[in-house]
Amino acid sequence: MDKKEYYIKQLSKTNKKNYENYVVCRIINFIDDLSLKFITQQPITMRNGKKALADLYFPQIDLHIEVDEAFHKNQIDKDKMREADIVSATSHTIERIDVTKNIELINLRIDNIVKKIKDTIEGKKKNNTFIPWNIETEYESKTYVGKGYIDLDDKVAFKKIVDACNCFGCSYHGYQRAMARHPVEKDKALWFPKLYENENWQNNITDNGKVIVEKRKANNSEFIKTYLSNPERFTRRRIVFARVKDSLGNVMYRFKGLFKVNEKKSQNEQAIIYERIKTRVKTYLVK
């Protein structure tokens, strides 16, 4: 997918929502910067824990925009949200646009927001913390191997499990399983779980992304017992890439950090409790 296709697909999501379409298009047009990624209708977790769709989200600058219409918007589709790549909006800057006002005022408000966004980008460029959006390389292993690490702040995701594996010294052509050995750091594994209820599992991740809960639907106590009776297994740290669906409905594996089992809590809660111990992991060239 090139940027043209990306723009068209993202903007077309706002199609049936006329005010949203107007506001989103005007913002995107006036920012006029192909190095700034945007996502329309981004699933977010708000401060109060509620899930919602942000009308327009800029991942590089942690900013999202809400179009406030006179009526309440449609309920979000819970089934779609279950697998979604949900972002915590806790640290976001949120800008609201009241579209019940007249067009001159709406345009003025948009102009102000666009100016703020451009200033933010400029500021980040001065600090060397702005990473220009590159639609060709953002999902490639070599981008992160070259960088030397994968960090939560960089909002890294891969389209295929194999691309995540190949960031850590693997040279797979294909890989489909949910677990992989870390070829360099032997005390670690790569894990690609579904962190939502699915056929066999009742998994989840907390909104702040710090705790993963793994629970089997059938024979859970046996699973827990076996798991915790194997020290080699439960002491192994897991680099987690959660299976999600991106804003256009495509499967992705989103980096969530390095996790470690909390043995005691797992015993008490009869679920495997993984706690995040690092937000950055080293990457490796193929040996």
Place this chain on the structure above:
Amino acid sequence: MDKKEYYIKQLSKTNKKNYENYVVCRIINFIDDLSLKFITQQPITMRNGKKALADLYFPQIDLHIEVDEAFHKNQIDKDKMREADIVSATSHTIERIDVTKNIELINLRIDNIVKKIKDTIEGKKKNNTFIPWNIETEYESKTYVGKGYIDLDDKVAFKKIVDACNCFGCSYHGYQRAMARHPVEKDKALWFPKLYENENWQNNITDNGKVIVEKRKANNSEFIKTYLSNPERFTRRRIVFARVKDSLGNVMYRFKGLFKVNEKKSQNEQAIIYERIKTRVKTYLVK
């Protein structure tokens, strides 16, 4: 309808057409001029006589824009076109945008067109020939009474028959009939015909707007005979406001000029043939 509503309604027509939506929004945003009227999907007659929809049309500057996609667009709905407010594109400037190119080139092309449009507006402003779009007054009688005339170049239309009547010295509160007397110029009448096939009539107007053909479906020869045997009737000039549907589907009465019956041709062709003799008519204050 205010400008906000107008913008939203016009832009929403492009909603299901993703490239069109992108291009049209970007152009409208970058022109960023609420005094320039625009119409999306404007029915036009092309030089070859074919009817089509122009993706974006600016009536004040006689310019329209075509979004060229890789595939052929859907056929136009002939039934909808029948009653449409069709514009002759013969004298239009036409700009084409090839959306099969990459987004950088599409954006560049749009920027060039926007610059041309802004230059055209500037040029017209210098010559005092730019009439800023005023959505409140464009359909009001007093606008044209104040001006002293109605001219074809000004692309005048009214939402109601009564508003057209009240441009000529009438002070009606309501008027629904297809003919009205001209209260000042006694040799003229006001006519509000359907210039397309309808229940009782087989009417039409030529693409260049210069000739109207009126024909009854039943007892046409009797109708012609009676009509032409009455000199008072056939010598009366007609100020014509054709009933059309505007780009948003609302009924409007579009000024078409002053017409006069050609007696001989009408005899020969067994239809009443009206020929345009003036493109501008005087307006009058209420006596």
